[in-house]
Structures are given as structure tokens and as C-alpha cells.
Amino acid sequence: MISADTTLKHYFVNHEQQFDAAKLGMWLFLVTEVLLFAGMFVAYAVYRAWHPEVFLQASELLDWRLGALNTIVLLASSFTVALSIHFVQKGENRKVLVLLLLTLLCAAIFMVVKYFEYTDKFSHGIVLGAGFDPHGIIDGKDYSKYNVPYAAQFFSIYFVMTGIHGVHVLVGMGIFGWLATRVARGHFSPQWYTPVELTGLYWHLVDIIWIFLFPLLYLI
Amino acid sequence: MSDTSHNYLNAKKGLWSWLTTTDHKRIGILYAIACGAFFLLGGILATFVRTELGAPGETILGQDEYNQVFTLHGVVMVFLVIIPAIPGILGNFVLPLQVGANDVAFPRLNLASWYLFMAGALMAVCGWLFVGKVDTGWTFYTPYSSGASNAVLWLTSAVFVAGFASIFTGLNFIVTVHKMRAPGMTWNRLPLFTWAIYATAIVQVLATPVIGITMVLLFLEKLLHIGIFDPALGGDPVLFQHFFWFYSHPAVYIMILPAMGIISDLMGTFSRQHVSGYTFIALSSVAIAFLGFLVWGHHMFVSGQSALSSIIFSMLTFLIGIPTGIKVFNWVATMYKGSVWLKTPMLYALMFLFLFTIGGLTGIMVGVLAVDVHLHDTYFVVAHFHYVMMGGALIGLIGGLHYWWPKMTGRMYNEKAGVIAAILVFIGFNLTFFTQFFLGSKGMPRRYHDYSEFLETFPEFAALNMTSTIGSYILGVGLVMILIYALYSLVRGPRATANPWGACTLEWTHTETVPDEHNFHDTPLVTRGPYDYHLADDVFGPKKES
Amino acid sequence: MAHSHHIIPIRILTVVFVVLLALTVITVITARIDLGVLNVPLALTIATSKAILVALIFMALKYDNKVNLLAVALGVIFVVVFLALTFADTEFRGSMGITEPAIVEPVPESSGYDSP
Numbered sequence: 001m002i003s004a005d006t007t008l009k010h011y012f013v014n015h016e017q018q019f020d021a022a023k024l025g026m027w028l029f030l031v032t033e034v035l036l037f038a039g040m041f042v043a044y045a046v047y048r049a050w051h052p053e054v055f056l057q058a059s060e061l062l063d064w065r066l067g068a069l070n071t072i073v074l075l076a077s078s079f080t081v082a083l084s085i086h087f088v089q090k091g092e093n094r095k096v097l098v099l100l101l102l103t104l105l106c107a108a109i110f111m112v113v114k115y116f117e118y119t120d121k122f123s124h125g126i127v128l129g130a131g132f133d134p135h136g137i138i139d140g141k142d143y144s145k146y147n148v149p150y151a152a153q154f155f156s157i158y159f160v161m162t163g164i165h166g167v168h169v170l171v172g173m174g175i176f177g178w179l180a181t182r183v184a185r186g187h188f189s190p191q192w193y194t195p196v197e198l199t200g201l202y203w204h205l206v207d208i209i210w211i212f213l214f215p216l217l218y219l220i
Numbered sequence: 221m222s223d224t225s226h227n228y229l230n231a232k233k234g235l236w237s238w239l240t241t242t243d244h245k246r247i248g249i250l251y252a253i254a255c256g257a258f259f260l261l262g263g264i265l266a267t268f269v270r271t272e273l274g275a276p277g278e279t280i281l282g283q284d285e286y287n288q289v290f291t292l293h294g295v296v297m298v299f300l301v302i303i304p305a306i307p308g309i310l311g312n313f314v315l316p317l318q319v320g321a322n323d324v325a326f327p328r329l330n331l332a333s334w335y336l337f338m339a340g341a342l343m344a345v346c347g348w349l350f351v352g353k354v355d356t357g358w359t360f361y362t363p364y365s366s367g368a369s370n371a372v373l374w375l376t377s378a379v380f381v382a383g384f385a386s387i388f389t390g391l392n393f394i395v396t397v398h399k400m401r402a403p404g405m406t407w408n409r410l411p412l413f414t415w416a417i418y419a420t421a422i423v424q425v426l427a428t429p430v431i432g433i434t435m436v437l438l439f440l441e442k443l444l445h446i447g448i449f450d451p452a453l454g455g456d457p458v459l460f461q462h463f464f465w466f467y468s469h470p471a472v473y474i475m476i477l478p479a480m481g482i483i484s485d486l487m488g489t490f491s492r493q494h495v496s497g498y499t500f501i502a503l504s505s506v507a508i509a510f511l512g513f514l515v516w517g518h519h520m521f522v523s524g525q526s527a528l529s530s531i532i533f534s535m536l537t538f539l540i541g542i543p544t545g546i547k548v549f550n551w552v553a554t555m556y557k558g559s560v561w562l563k564t565p566m567l568y569a570l571m572f573l574f575l576f577t578i579g580g581l582t583g584i585m586v587g588v589l590a591v592d593v594h595l596h597d598t599y600f601v602v603a604h605f606h607y608v609m610m611g612g613a614l615i616g617l618i619g620g621l622h623y624w625w626p627k628m629t630g631r632m633y634n635e636k637a638g639v640i641a642a643i644l645v646f647i648g649f650n651l652t653f654f655t656q657f658f659l660g661s662k663g664m665p666r667r668y669h670d671y672s673e674f675l676e677t678f679p680e681f682a683a684l685n686m687t688s689t690i691g692s693y694i695l696g697v698g699l700v701m702i703l704i705y706a707l708y709s710l711v712r713g714p715r716a717t718a719n720p721w722g723a724c725t726l727e728w729t730h731t732e733t734v735p736d737e738h739n740f741h742d743t744p745l746v747t748r749g750p751y752d753y754h755l756a757d758d759v760f761g762p763k764k765e766s
Numbered sequence: 767m768a769h770s771h772h773i774i775p776i777r778i779l780t781v782v783f784v785v786l787l788a789l790t791v792i793t794v795i796t797a798r799i800d801l802g803v804l805n806v807p808l809a810l811t812i813a814t815s816k817a818i819l820v821a822l823i824f825m826a827l828k829y830d831n832k833v834n835l836l837a838v839a840l841g842v843i844f845v846v847v848f849l850a851l852t853f854a855d856t857e858f859r860g861s862m863g864i865t866e867p868a869i870v871e872p873v874p875e876s877s878g879y880d881s882p
């Protein structure tokens with residue numbers, strides 16, 4: 001068990017100041033993330049406004065059932081993270097560990113689903129960039145009919161947005177794995193749990209991004 | 221430094237201690253060395269550009285080399301010098317001292333930011349040396365950039381990486397200002413330099429991510445042809461310009477706002493009075509930061525964007541004149557009835573006032589829709605932004621470096637040499653760029669390596685260009701002179717006192733001549749404003765001599 | 767050391783989670799019915815409500831230092847600015863100004879204008 005004093009950096013007056021500073025820093029980082037994704041949302045909005053019928057048609061090729069599954073999985077992971085912060089504040093570290101591992105599991109499920117979606121698209125010629133050439137018949141849909149102008153743009157935006165989002169999920173998984181080992185080693189206490197709190201914030205933002213990606217790409 | 225007390229410079233020894241330091245003051249010095257080197261590189265490239273244009277016809281560069289040289293000049297000066305320099309050097313060194321903190325909020329992130337910056341610079345240079353030359357201009361407009369040499373990939377990655385350095389710096393400063401002020405350091409007691417850096421940091425945090433994603437998309441466009449920006453694939457090149465300028469116009473304020481902060485501090489200290497309109501200057505920094513986000517489209521009046529958006533952007537552009545005017549008038553008012561002390565830093569403050577006003581007012585001119593259609597992509601625009609970027613941002617930086625030099629190094633520079641260099645810089649700068657207003661209003665286009673074809677209609681182009689080139693050499697001599705006496709001062713300069721200017725912000729009144737590794741021996745308790753010169757002089761240290 | 771961080775009760779977290787799931791179901795169902803122009807605004811409204819719920823409760827903005835809320839608000843405002851001003855261009859291109867070619871009368875030589 002690490003005592004409170006070793007977790008206080010010399011340039012802070014007290015834990016409260018240190019915790020508040022770390023949290024504001026994290027929120028500012030999240031704001032930069034929002035603006036990073038904003039670029040892609042703007043690109044999406046512009047092309048969708050220009051070619052609504054193409055976007056509507058192209059989105060049929062994305063399986064809304066898989067998208068909805070992933071939405072539920074991510075929402076569940078957000079819930080487990082929120083609970084883990086509740087319990088770390090109460091000092092119930094066993095529950096924290098279980099919840100973080102559950103979060104990790106949800107994230108893994110998300111990535112596995114994403115993997116199957118991607119490979120399915122790749123195998124039918126729906127790729128990022130110039131190689132775009134949809135073909136084959138799945139679920140009664142003739143993919144070659146979707147080879148219309150600006151369908152490539154839809155899928156470019158789809159791959160870039162979900163790709164960068166996926167990278168964020170992978171990074172989150174790495175951090176959760178590291179956090180879990182620290183919880184197991186008893187590093188956190190109700191007095192000091194800043195890394196859990198900050199990672200939680202990051203993870204919720206990843207969830208929020210997906211909350212928007214799901215309807216924009218899969219549904220409408 | 222053997223006879224001085226324990227301080228941040230001699231607290232730890234060896235190169236390794238510098239490369240692993242988390243001390244904000246040492247990181248400031250690291251930025252100073254790096255930015256200084258890039259400024260030298262950018263300056264040499266500028267000399268090549270001006271030499272080529274000194275006489276009509278091809279002189280020292282062919283047209284391709286000319287394009288490559290001005291591109292590298294632009295990229296180096298914008299991304300590796302002006303954007304990082306003031307926050308990186310002076311922001312890092314001064315801001316925590318001014319708010320009475322022992323360090324920034326996240327010292328390791330601060331060091332990481334320097335390494336990211338260096339990594340970005342390294343990528344730019346490696347791409348240039350080993351992959352190929354880029355001639356897109358610093359703006360990377362599509363479709364030209366998406367079809368250009370693969371070295372564009374290196375430069376865009378470099379900008380992406382260096383962007384994160386900027387974000388980390390800004391994030392650190394915002395949190396430091398919000399959470400780490402000393403007891404009694406209320407918001408309306410913050411020095412105006414800190415206010416300016418704070419406003420800058422907001423822009424850095426909000427705008428820089430967008431250049432990040434833009435560079436990612438450009439990278440993918442070039443590598444995989446995703447068709448977002450490239451018209452040959454159904455993309456929209458004007459959309460790229462929106463993305464690019466959503467960052468790069470606010471970035472202009474990342475460059476100029478900190479310089480305005482320096483000028484505010486200099487005006488107070490060297491007029492020896494309370495800075496006039498303190499609250500207005502402080503809040504106008506914040507106002508400029510926000511308005512700066514609303515005007516990016518004024519770079520695109522002739523790009524084919526809709527007439528509606530051109531009108532909106534033109535009108536919003538004029539709004540920027542209001543907070544900027546507030547600052548200029550208040551600086552002038554600060555000197556009124558003050559005892560103005562014409563030391564080298566103050567000379568640069570006055571120079572800033574003169575040059576920046578010209579740069580700012582010509583900015584209003586090119587913000588006028590109809591006028592811009594004529595002046596777009598001419599030397600008028602080149603002159604305008606050099607008056608703001610060099611005459612504003614860099615002159616502010618040089619003034620700030622002179623002002624804080626004793627604090628950073630513990631030494632004084634030769635005042636006489638400082639004055640002479642300042643005069644050379646002033647004359648050289650105006651010769652170089654004022655002539656370009658004439659060239660531009662006659663229609664001389666930018667980014668041309670030769671103007672002999674225009675001479676039949678405009679014979680005066682030859683003389684004006686020659687004058688501009690001679691001016692640039694004088695400017696160069698002035699800048700090299702600064703470098704020489706600065707280096708001399710490091711070795712032989714007389715030792716400074718703790719507060720040679722009699723300033724009354726915390727970094728002068730509450731630290732040693734060269735600050736201790738942990739800044740303050742005791743946490744300062746602030747009981748007065750940053751420019752309370754009307755209080756007794758002995759509160760703030762020695763009276764000024766002369 | 768005074769630590770008085772707000773601990774959000776499990777009951778509230780659970781309610782929010784259930785509401786989020788319900789909203790997900792609603793958005794899927796409504797998107798599969800053709801509502802004409804209403805489909806997009808409805809989906810975006812639901813997504814925004816979900817995002818606000820996550821931010822306020824899961825991310826505890828509701829109980830937190832208000833400066834964090836301010837930071838988020840600024841971020842969102844500038845996303846809207848980015849989108850709105852870009853749309854001012856992309857949605858209105860060519861909608862103003864004369865685009866048909868017109869014949870310009872040549873200036874008579876004795877008009878007194880200097881040729882440039």
C-alpha cells in the first residue's frame with residue numbers, strides 16, 4: 001500500500017489541488033479529442049449534405065444489427081467503468097478489479113465485432129481509397145449495384161472515423177490492462193485513485209463518439 | 221556561474237540532466253536553443269529568396285529550387301519557429317514564475333512536448349534531405365499537394381507530431397493558470413503576459429487538433445486516394461482549405477497573442493506605471509482568441525467558396541480590429557505621462573507598436589472583399605503578414621528575450637550593441653517589407669522566382685525589389701549582431717542584479733537573480749497588482765539608475 | 767487531507783444505463799421507419815441526449831468543478847462554429863452573383879478614361 005505522501009508531487013500544495021489539476025488537464029485533452037473527431041464529422045456532414053441519396057444507399061451495406069450490438073457493448077463498458085469509480089471511492093478494490101476486467105472484455109468484444117465487419121467489407125472490395133470496387137452478393141444485396149459515385153467517399157469516411165475510433169478503443173484496452181494490474185497490487189485507495197478517474201473519463205468519451213457514429217453511419 | 225548561489229542552471233550538471241529535465245525553466249532553454257537554430261535556418265532560406273529576387277531574371281535559384289526554398293522557409297518559420305517560440309521559450313520560463321508556482325502542472329508532459337516538437341522537426345528535415353523536395357508552399361493546398369512528391373507525407377506527419385507538442389504546451393498552461401496560482405494571485409492580479417499566454421493556450425488546445433486530423437486526411441488522400449480533397453476522385457479541394465485555415469488562422473493568433481502579452485509587460489515596466497486599461501487588455505486577449513476562430517474564410521475569398529460565406533467572413537474579420545485596437549490604444553496610453561525608459565527591450569516594444577499597427581491595418585484592408593480580390597496572392601499580402609508575423613510576433617519575442625535575459629542567464633548584454641542592433645533591425649525590416657506593399661498593390665504576384673516579364677509595364681519593380689533585398693541584408697546583419705552579443709554576454713557579460721529593470725511582477729521581485737531550481741524559497745503571498753508602480757519603489761527592488 | 771469527492775449512488779448509475787439502452791432501442795426502431803425529413807434530426811437528438819447523459823452522470827460533470835463543464839462547452843461551441851461556417855460555403859456555392867456570360871460594351875475611345 002503506497003502512502004498518500006508519495007503520490008503528492010512537490011510542486012502541488014495538496015492532494016485536492018493535484019487531483020483538480022489532473023482532472024482539468026484530462027478534460028482539456030478530451031476537448032482536443034472532440035475537435036479531432038469534429039474534422040471527420042464536418043467532412044461527413046458536407047458530403048452527406050451534397051449527396052444524401054448516395055449516403056443513404058451506401059449505409060445499407062453496414063449491418064445495423066452489428067452496429068447496435070457494439071453500441072450496447074460500449075454502453076455496458078461505460079457502465080462498468082462508472083461503477084468501478086464508485087467502488088474505488090469506497091475502497092472496495094476487489095470489485096474494482098472485476099469491473100475493470102469486465103470493461104476490458106467489453107472492449108475486446110467490440111474490437112472482435114469490428115474485425116468481422118472490416119474483413120467482410122474488405123473481401124467484397126469495399127476498402128479505403130482507390131481500390132474501392134464493391135462486388136459479390138450478401139443477404140440478397142448485390143454489392144456491385146453500390147458502385148456509384150461518392151459511395152467511395154462514404155466508405156472512406158466510414159473507415160477513417162471507425163478506424164481512428166478503433167485505435168482509441170485499443171489504447172483504452174491497454175490502459176485498462178495496466179490499471180487492472182495496479183488495482184491488483186493495491187495501488188489505489190479512496191484517497192488517491194486519479195488514474196482510474198482519468199481513464200474512466202477517456203473511456204466515456206470513446207463511448208460518446210460511438211454514440212454519434214452509430215446512427216450517422218449505420219442508421220440514417 | 222561558480223560564484224553564484226545554487227540555481228536552476230547549476231543544480232544538476234551534464235547534457236543528460238538537461239535532456240531529462242522536467243524543470244520548466246530548463247525546458248524553456250531547450251526550446252530557445254531549438255527555435256534559435258530553426259530561426260537561423262529559416263533566415264538563411266529567406267536570404268536565398270530575397271537574393272533571387274534582388275535582380276530580374278534567374279540569379280541564384282531556378283524556378284523549382286525557388287519554390288522549394290520558399291516552401292521550406294514558410295514551414296520552418298511558421299511551424300518550427302513562430303508558433304512554438306514564445307509559448308515554448310518565454311511561456312515555459314516565465315509563466316510559472318509569474319503566477320507564483322513551483323512548476324507547470326504537468327512537468328513530464330512538458331518535457332514530452334519538447335521531444336515531440338523535436339521529433340516533428342526531425343521528420344521535416346529528414347523528409348527534406350532524404351525523400352524529396354516539397355514545393356507546395358507551407359499551406360499544402362490540394363490537389364497540388366496530393367499529387368506532389370512523397371516528401372509531402374513527411375512534412376504532413378511532421379506538422380501532425382509538432383501539433384501535439386503545441387497542444388501539450390497549451391494544456392499545461394491552462395491548468396497551471398487555473399489551479400496553481402500562489403495565494404492572493406487573483407485573476408485580476410495576473411500579469412498581462414500570463415493572460416496572453418493563457419488566451420493563446422485556449423487557441424492551441426481548441427484549434428490544433430483540427431490540423432492534426434487534416435494532416436491525417438491529407439496523408440491518406442496521398443497514400444490511398446480516399447477522395448475527400450482530391451477533385452480528380454470526386455473530392456473538394458476548397459474543403460481542404462476550410463480544414464487547413466480552421467487551424468491556421470487561429471494559429472496566427474497563437475503567434476501574435478503572446479507577443480502582445482510581452483509588449484504589455486514591457487510597456488508597464490519601462491513606462492513605470494500601471495498598464496492602462498489592464499482589464500481591457502486582459503479580456504481583449506481572450507476576445508481575440510475567440511474571434512480568431514470565426515474568420516478563417518478570409519484566406520479563401522478567391523478560392524471559389526460561396527459569396528455568402530465570403531461576405532460573412534469579411535464582416536467577422538473587421539470585428540478583430542476592435543480588441544486589437546483596444547490593445548494598441550492602451551499601450552500608447554500607458555506611456556502617456558509615464559517615465560519612459562528607452563532600454564533595448566522598450567525599443568522593441570515601440571518597434572512592435574509601429575510595425576504591428578501597419579500590419580494590422582493592412583490586414584483590415586485585405587479583409588475587404590473587393591480589395592482582396594485585387595491584392596490576393598500579391599506581395600501586398602506577403603508584406604502584410606510579414607509585418608504581423610515578423611514585425612509583430614518575432615519583434616515581440618526578441619524584446620521579451622532581452623527583457624528576461626538577465627533572469628534566464630544571470631548576465632547582462634551590452635546595451636549599446638543592443639540599441640544599434642535594434643536600429644538595424646528596424647531600418648532593415650521596413651526597407652524589406654514596406655517596398656513590398658508597393659510591389660503588391662501594382663500586382664506583383666507572390667511565389668514567382670522572376671519578374672522580368674512585368675518590367676515592361678512596371679519598370680519600377682526592379683528598383684523596389686533591389687531595395688527590398690538590400691533591406692533584408694541589413695535586417696540579417698542586425699539579427700546576427702543580436703546573436704553575437706547574446707553569446708558574448710553568456711561568457712563575458714556583467715552579472716545582473718535580481719531586478720535590473722525594477723519590475724514588479726513575481727519573477728523579478730520574489731526570485732534570486734537566477735531562479736532556484738524550485739523557483740521560490742517560500743510560496744509567495746501576493747498582496748498587490750502586477751504593475752503597482754505607484755506604490756513605493758523600495759517595495760519592488762532598486763530604483764532605476766539614470 | 768480533505769477528500770470530499772461526490773460518490774454517485776449505484777441506483778443513479780443503473781437508471782442512466784437503462785435509459786441509455788432504451789434510447790438505443792428507440793433510435794434503431796425509429797430509424798427503420800421512414801419519417802421523411804424527420805429521421806435525421808430525430809436520430810441526432812437521441813444521440814445528443816445519450817451523450818449528455820453520459821457526460822453529466824457517468825463523467826460526473828453535473829457534480830464536478832464548473833470549469834470542466836466550461837471546457838467541454840467551449841469545445842462543443844467550436845465544433846458548431848466549424849460546421850456552421852463551413853456549411854455557409856458548401857451549401858451556398860453559386861447561389862449568388864451572375865453566372866451567365868454577359869456582353870460588356872467596349873468603352874468608346876474618346877471616353878476620357880486612361881487605359882490602364
